[in-house]
Amino acid sequence: MKRLLLIGVLGLALGGCATPKYNYQAVSQNISKPAIGSVNEAYVGDKMLTQGVFMEREAYYVPEAKKKFLLNIPKGYYLKTGEDQKGSYYQPVNAIPDGAAFVGVQSVLITRDNSFCFVDxxxxxxxxxxxxxxxxxxxVANDNSFxxxxxxxxxxxSKINVGYREFSSNLARPAFNNxxxxxxxxxKTIGYKGALLEVIDANNQSITYKVLRNFNKVD
Known part of the structure; x- marks a missing residue:
């Protein structure tokens, strides 16, 4: 009875049943960017160089928040959990940017025809x-990320200031910051922990530089 009342209040169209799947396995990968030899521009506070181990995840991205009746769909990324013949299943929370969750929903289903569905x-x-x-x-970062x-x-x-930061599991490691x-x-060439950059131009707002070498070789 409560289920029907909730659906009626939200004005949702019942589309049958679905069982969320959790058969998706994320892939660990090494990332090194920008590419060696590339010329780039960064503003104060921007990352000039990044290298680490992350998990590559499939996700469904909603670029703009949607609203219909009492239902709000926050913008952001919904991480995949599995799939079956009906489509792909995702966490009922936009993991990026703010972690907004749906009450009473255990999964988001994106069907083969790109319909956005809720599984209660x-x-x-x-x-x-x-x-x-x-x-x-x-x-995305996980427990094994670095x-x-x-x-x-x-x-x-004539002096520029550069900050070095290390993150483990998406958390800063204060002892390794400098x-x-x-x-x-x-x-015009600056280096830190094996990384090497050629400064082309710099001011108090931005810097233009060429990547000569990253922190270490990515396998």
Missing amino acids: VYFNKVCNFKNIGEKRKIS QQTLIYSGKVG DVEYDLNES
């Missing part, structure tokens, strides 16, 4: 949206 705790499948997003692959970054912190006179100052009058 009673395995009812209700679909009222279609073609509101797209499937993507994204890199990341090294260089961050541009601005320029004073801020370094480089005098461009001495050299």
